[in-house]
Amino acid sequence: MNTPGASPARLADAIRFLAIDAIVRAGEGHQGVPLGMAEIATALYTRHLKFDAADPAWPDRDRVVLSNGHGSMLLYALLHLCGFERMGIEQIRTFRDFGSRCEGHPERDVHTGIEVTTGPLGQGIANALGMAVAEAWLGARFGPGVVDHHTYAFVGDGCLQEGVGQEMIALAGHLRLSRLVLLWDDNRITDDGSTALSISEDVAARFRVADWHVQEVDGHDIEAVSDAIAAAKADPRPSMIACRTIIAKGLARLQGQRGGHSARLYPEDAAQARADRGWTAAPFEVPADVLSAWRAAGARHRDTRAAWAARVAALPADERAEFQRLLDGRLPAGWRERLLAWKAQAPGKPAAPSGIFVSADINDAIADLMPERLVACADLEAPTNHKRRLAAFTASDRRGSYLHCGVREHVMAAMANGMAAHGGVVPLAVTYLAFADYERPAMRMAALMGLPVKFVFSHDSIGIGRNGPTHQPVEVLASLRAMPGMLVLRPADAVEAAECWEIAYAHQAGPCTLVFARQMLPHVRVEAGHENLSRRGAYVLAEAAGGARAVTLLATGSEVALALSARAALQAEGKPTAVVSMPCWALFEQQDEAYRTAVLGAPNGVRVGCEAAVRFGWERWLGGRGGFVGMRGFGASGGADELYRHFGITADAIAAQARRLLAGDAGG
Numbered sequence: 001m002n003t004p005g006a007s008p009a010r011l012a013d014a015i016r017f018l019a020i021d022a023i024v025r026a027g028e029g030h031q032g033v034p035l036g037m038a039e040i041a042t043a044l045y046t047r048h049l050k051f052d053a054a055d056p057a058w059p060d061r062d063r064v065v066l067s068n069g070h071g072s073m074l075l076y077a078l079l080h081l082c083g084f085e086r087m088g089i090e091q092i093r094t095f096r097d098f099g100s101r102c103e104g105h106p107e108r109d110v111h112t113g114i115e116v117t118t119g120p121l122g123q124g125i126a127n128a129l130g131m132a133v134a135e136a137w138l139g140a141r142f143g144p145g146v147v148d149h150h151t152y153a154f155v156g157d158g159c160l161q162e163g164v165g166q167e168m169i170a171l172a173g174h175l176r177l178s179r180l181v182l183l184w185d186d187n188r189i190t191d192d193g194s195t196a197l198s199i200s201e202d203v204a205a206r207f208r209v210a211d212w213h214v215q216e217v218d219g220h221d222i223e224a225v226s227d228a229i230a231a232a233k234a235d236p237r238p239s240m241i242a243c244r245t246i247i248a249k250g251l252a253r254l255q256g257q258r259g260g261h262s263a264r265l266y267p268e269d270a271a272q273a274r275a276d277r278g279w280t281a282a283p284f285e286v287p288a289d290v291l292s293a294w295r296a297a298g299a300r301h302r303d304t305r306a307a308w309a310a311r312v313a314a315l316p317a318d319e320r321a322e323f324q325r326l327l328d329g330r331l332p333a334g335w336r337e338r339l340l341a342w343k344a345q346a347p348g349k350p351a352a353p354s355g356i357f358v359s360a361d362i363n364d365a366i367a368d369l370m371p372e373r374l375v376a377c378a379d380l381e382a383p384t385n386h387k388r389r390l391a392a393f394t395a396s397d398r399r400g401s402y403l404h405c406g407v408r409e410h411v412m413a414a415m416a417n418g419m420a421a422h423g424g425v426v427p428l429a430v431t432y433l434a435f436a437d438y439e440r441p442a443m444r445m446a447a448l449m450g451l452p453v454k455f456v457f458s459h460d461s462i463g464i465g466r467n468g469p470t471h472q473p474v475e476v477l478a479s480l481r482a483m484p485g486m487l488v489l490r491p492a493d494a495v496e497a498a499e500c501w502e503i504a505y506a507h508q509a510g511p512c513t514l515v516f517a518r519q520m521l522p523h524v525r526v527e528a529g530h531e532n533l534s535r536r537g538a539y540v541l542a543e544a545a546g547g548a549r550a551v552t553l554l555a556t557g558s559e560v561a562l563a564l565s566a567r568a569a570l571q572a573e574g575k576p577t578a579v580v581s582m583p584c585w586a587l588f589e590q591q592d593e594a595y596r597t598a599v600l601g602a603p604n605g606v607r608v609g610c611e612a613a614v615r616f617g618w619e620r621w622l623g624g625r626g627g628f629v630g631m632r633g634f635g636a637s638g639g640a641d642e643l644y645r646h647f648g649i650t651a652d653a654i655a656a657q658a659r660r661l662l663a664g665d666a667g668g
């Protein structure tokens with residue numbers, strides 16, 4: 001491949017000039033990464049990366065994460081040069097235009113060749129960690145003939161300055177994920193200029209103390225980078241290759257400087273670079289010999305792929321079917337029946353001591369059926385209880401499916417995203433709801449990318465015991481409900497919990513947040529039919545009796561039981577009262593108006609909402625004569641019953657609010 005005309009240096013320059021031409025045309029873009037990492041990328045893609053441009057979704061391909069996602073032209077140029085069909089030159093010519101596949105921060109588009117790339121710095125390397133975990137688990141399950149690939153991440157200074165970057169370094173080193181290789185673009189420039197403005201430590205040393213394999217090379221020396229990648233693959237530890245580079249190398253006016261990051265480029269810059277580097281091809285053109293060398297790189301694993309397919313075809317039929325099921329993300333036969341059986345027996349049993357234990361019980365019931373569930377938890381195994389029979393995934397045993405993440409919520413959520421993006425596994429991330437804020441950047445990326453991660457939370461309100469208001473997430477439900485694409489589910493009891501898990505496991509198009517109480521959830525659904533009543537987001541749990549509905553009480557989770565008590569009091573006074581349970585607002589919003597009206601009651605009817613959280617967002621359900629019983633500020637330290645009374649979240653308060661509204665007073 002390395003003919004004089006298509007020397008490695010010219011292959012790298014092909015990346016450079018596609019990037020320059022696209023950025024000049026668009027009038028914007030981040031040239032620092034594609035120009036500074038052109039040699040690194042050439043070494044990786046032409047000599048090491050296992051992929052086939054003709055089949056971007058080949059399950060045993062190496063994964064590449066562009067964690068410094070602002071430099072997306074690097075990836076677009078690589079995909080075009082290697083011959084990925086969906087990355088034709090017309091896409092490069094429309095870089096950053098609305099509707100182009102090269103829109104920037106390209107997120108996730110496996111069929112184009114984009115695994116995940118992330119705009120928010122630090123997310124990508126944490127995703128890569130999750131991908132490496134998924135690979136290791138699947139490799140242990142199916143063997144190296146079937147699952148045998150690496151995860152590479154392009155990384156900038158920014159990713160390593162973010163806190164989640166450090167969480168990732170610590171956990172990957174601890175788990176000894178030897179197939180994870182970071183390629184650090186060590187150019188010592190960020191947006192503000194020199195990294196010396198804000199960082200003094202020896203970054204590579206942070207990797208060393210976390211037991212990574214660390215090498216330092218000249219990032220513009222293709223041979224040196226290639227040798228380092230080979231050494232990285234051979235080492236039993238995760239590897240970080242610090243590639244010393246010059247940002248925007250090739251642009252005389254900007255290289256090595258602050259403006260190299262993303263200062264505007266002009267046609268004169270492109271002309272100067274062409275003259276300096278002896279590049280005579282017109283804009284958006286790649287010399288034929290260079291292009292054919294790149295295309296050969298894109299096709300060089302075709303035989304490897306065919307051999308892999310033959311090995312998979314030769315697997316015993318049940319093994320092959322199971323592998324295919326996991327790749328397709330299909331749930332196992334019988335999973336729904338298992339959940340339905342669990343649901344059917346739930347009302348006849350005493351309520352579990354805690355809402356989160358109900359969730360744990362449900363998951364335990366399906367654990368053997370769904371081995372692909374990988375459960376990550378941030379050091380709260382006992383109070384969240386989702387480990388049970390699962391073995392730990394460790395440095396020495398990859399067959400375990402419970403990940404002890406340590407107190408590292410952010411990386412836990414971001415790695416769960418990476419696991420989902422890898423495919424073949426179903427990730428859960430478990431902690432307390434107050435710490436959802438530590439996970440939020442990753443939860444938002446899951447929603448944006450449509451990744452089917454299950455974010456599971458305990459301690460969902462003020463009812464958490466006597467350790468203070470910091471762990472009482474009064475505003476978190478509202479903030480998560482505001483996130484487009486996130487299904488937030490808050491079940492009221494064991495039956496609803498089973499229904500919410502049925503919804504969550506069936507939901508493949510994006511993430512779910514499942515929120516459980518720390519306190520006991522009394523049974524509110526005394527009969528558990530086959531129908532999933534939670535499926536429509538809200539439903540009439542108890543209809544008004546003795547006449548036309550006068551009052552509708554709306555509640556979620558632990559407050560549904562209070563609404564039922566309030567209903568009993570109001571009914572006893574001859575006020576026909578319905579109780580509506582609302583486990584998932586987003587699903588209820590998707591219902592037609594007729595259903596919503598039937599559930600909510602007449603628009604001018606009296607409604608009282610109740611949730612041990614702030615009112616924000618409830619207006620949309622309360623109508624013109626609505627009231628709300630909930631929190632007005634942060635909580636306090638105290639027992640659950642004491643605090644519910646202190647903050648006036650009681651059946652009496654709900655009934656009193658309804659009476660006032662019926663009498664025509666202003667609502668609360």
Ligand SMILES: Cc1ncc(C[n+]2csc(CCOP(=O)(O)OP(=O)(O)O)c2C)c(N)n1
Nearest residue numbers: 032070119120121156157158189190191261
């Ligand atoms: C979480 C987050 N904060 C801020 C930004 C905005 N941002 C984009 S690139 C960048 C500088 C990154 O520097 P580096 O990683 O060294 O990239 P390079 O300068 O080498 O292109 C910043 C601050 C971002 N994308 N994500």
